[in-house]
Amino acid sequence: MTLSKRFINRQYLSILACVLLTAMVSIYTMVTYVKGPLNGNFDHYLMQADRWGIPEAVKAHGVTPLYLDEWNSGWDGQFYYYISNDLLAQKDTSSHIDADAYRYQRVGIPVLSKLLSLILFQDWVSPFIYYLTHFVLILLGTAVAAQFFIKKGVPVYWIIPWSISMGTQITLLNGLPDGAADALLIVSMVAAYQKKFWIYSVTITFACLSREAYVAFPAILFGTQLLERLIKQKSIRPYSDLFFLLCPLIIFIAWQSFIRIHFTMTPAEQSASVLGFPLKSLIMHLIAGLQGHYPNMGSGWDSYMAGTGLALFSVLLAWTFWAIAKTSPVKSILKGDIIRNTTGAFTLTLCLLYLCFGDTVIWNFTGYMKAGGLFLFCIPFMAAITHRILHQSTFVLAMIITVFFCWQGWILRVHQPPIKYKFDANCHHLKIDIHGTCLEHFVWQGDELAGLVGSPKDGKRIALQGQTRTGFMSYGPYIELPKGKYRVELSISGDGTDLGYTDIIGVDATNKAVTLAKKTLRAGSEVKIETELDVADSFVRNLEVRTWYQSGNLSVESLTIERLVDEEK
Structure with a gap:
């Protein structure tokens, strides 16, 4: 084998x-997630909520909601999945979406999911096909970026922080x-640099139809091409190049007009609090988090972790x-380096936009x-495109950010116990009845x-002296308590002089x-720690009973929450 072939x-x-x-x-992340919070039901990865209902076309194939209570909204993935089975909003899909115009502007991945289902001879887009579409695209982006980095002399491992980061996962x-x-977007940026404009046109179109902010890239690229040709008095030929550059913008505008x-209404009319005054929300949350009082969270560990994550995001910016x-x-502008100028301007645009996050x-x-x-x-x-050398220390920084976000997402979303509902025989719902009829x-x-610490065993969570680090041994269950009186009972067993503490936190009206x-x-043995709560305001939501483990042997056996009957009624 020759040296070139080995290379x-x-x-x-x-x-x-x-x-x-x-x-x-x-795959490992998804398997863990399905076995844990999803109770083995893969279809529930979309976090569907009964609050919105499920479109008839999807319900007919046996898809059921994960969240059955009336206050939990689920997550945004459910809406984009519903769109994949009703691309032009001709059925009842829009009535099962929280912000129909805003969600439908992101039709790109649903369209690709529909195309994949047709290739596989399916008459609908199943949750698995929808997942497979995302999975294949992320692997494609990883492969294209890795190959490009190798050609440009950048270490191939630089694609890993993006591909395995929790932001992607x-x-x-x-x-x-x-x-x-x-x-x-990654594929389209590489294609544009290599002047493969037909590949660029297709991929950037779907990127813009998946995240509307990405329309900045084709807009800047097209404008830069025209400006460069006007300044240097070049011919606008070949016309095919300009067509491929302009086509994504035409399709994007046409889809926005259809919506x-x-x-x-426009999507912007349904995007309240997504953007705001520059740095206002970021600084407010950052300072509060680092002080242990992150907004909408209780005091302590969760807030510090959220503040640290936001600090790392600020470092990344x-x-x-x-x-x-x-x-x-x-210098790049004076030289007329179009792709270099476009990439810099586009990335700067995103940075400035993200500073305005609400x-x-x-x-x-x-x-x-x-x-x-x-x-x-x-x-x-x-x-890579400016032929600069990336120092290993910068890769270490990228991995620190990646590892922290992965750890944060893992413990707060992936590695969790099964989501279970506790239905009262009369009330039939998780949210405690405000009328007090039962x-x-x-x-x-x-x-x-x-x-975060300890391990589940035989119906309990157990921490052992010398084997378990300090931390929150249990937390949750994040329910809402309407105005009224309640009894909270934490049942534990333990031995030691400093076991820790329990607190109850929530978000008020x-x-x-x-x-x-x-x-x-x-x-x-079997210690009952009882607390009576008097919710004087209209409600307390995201109620959380936390157990902090300090030392000794400790077992959290059960948590009971009940509403006390109002004798005056």
């Missing part, structure tokens, strides 16, 4: 290694369009601004994590509660996180 084989092996690593991480895990849209006519500056944009995006780590994931590709891509009594066994009670854990 080529090593290249293909490197690309294959990146793709296989991404595939294994994706969380979208695959729950059917959101962001990760697949990133993959399409405006069909739904009688600052790093991206620095990477743009290192491309020497002024509460809707910032309040939960998945919001800014999904958006920031693309920068983990843009930074090495800009280095005695609501809900019991969670210890192994049904989420926890003013959207403020409050601590309702806090008590020290007592040693003994």
Whole structure:
């Protein structure tokens, strides 16, 4: 075997290694998620909520909601999945979507899912086909980027922070369009650099129809091409190049026009609090989180973790601004380097846009994590096209950000106990009845509660001296309590002088996180720690009973929450 063939084989092996690593991480994450929170039902990865109902065409194939209570909204992936079975909104789909015009503008991945179902001779888009579409696109984006990095002399492993990051994986895990849209954008950026404009045209069109902000790339590229030809008085030929550059913009505008006519409103009218005053929401949440009081969360560990995640997102934004500056944009503009100029301007546009994120995006780590994931590709891509060397220390920074977000997403979303509902025989719902017509009594066994430390065993959560680190041994169940009086009982067993504490937190009617009670854990067998809560306001939501493990041997056996009967009624 010649030296050149060995080199080529090593290249293909490197690309294959990146793709296989991404595939294994994706599959392992999904398997863990299905076995845990989803109770073995793969179809529920879309987090469908009974609150919105399920379109008749989907319901006819046996798809059921995951969340059965009346207050849980599920997650956005359910809406985009519903669209894949009704692309032109001709059936009852829009009545089962929270913001129909806003969701339907992101029709790109649903269209590709429908095409894949037709290729597989299916008469509908099943949840599996919808997942498979995302999975294939992310692997495609990984392979194309890896090959491009090798050709440009950038270490192939630079694609890993994007491909396995929780920003990408969380979208695959729950059917959101962001990760697949990133993959399409990656392919289109590489194709544009290589002047493969027909590939660029197709991929960037679907990227723009999956995430509307990405229309900035074809708009900047087309404008830069025209401006460069006008300044240098070049011919606009070949016409085919300009057609491929213009076509994505025409399709995007046409689809936006269809949405405006069909739904009688623009998507922007339904996107409240997505954007706001620059840095306002980011700084407010960042400071509060680092002080242990992240908005809409209780005090303590969860808030510190959310604040740290937002701090890392801020570091990623600052790093991206620095990477743009290192491309020497002024010199690049004078030289007329079109792709270099377009990439820098597009990445800068996203950075400025993300500085304006409002509460809707910032309040939960998945919001800014999904958006920031693309920068983990843009930074090495800009280095590749400007022939800059990336230092190993910068890759370490990329992996620190990636590992933290993966850890955060893993413990808060993936590695969780099964989602179980506690229905009262008379009330038939999880949300406690505000009218008090029956005695609501809900019991969670210890192994049904989420926890960061300890392990579930025989219906309990157990922590052992010398084997378990300190941390929240249990938390949840995130229910809503209307105005009234309640009894909360935490049943534990333990031995030691400093077991820890339990507290009760929630979010009140003013959207403020409050601590309702806090008590020290007592040693003994079958200790009942009781607390009476008097919810004087209209309600408390996201109620959470947390158990902090400090030392000793501790077993969380059960959690009981019941509403006390009002004797005056």
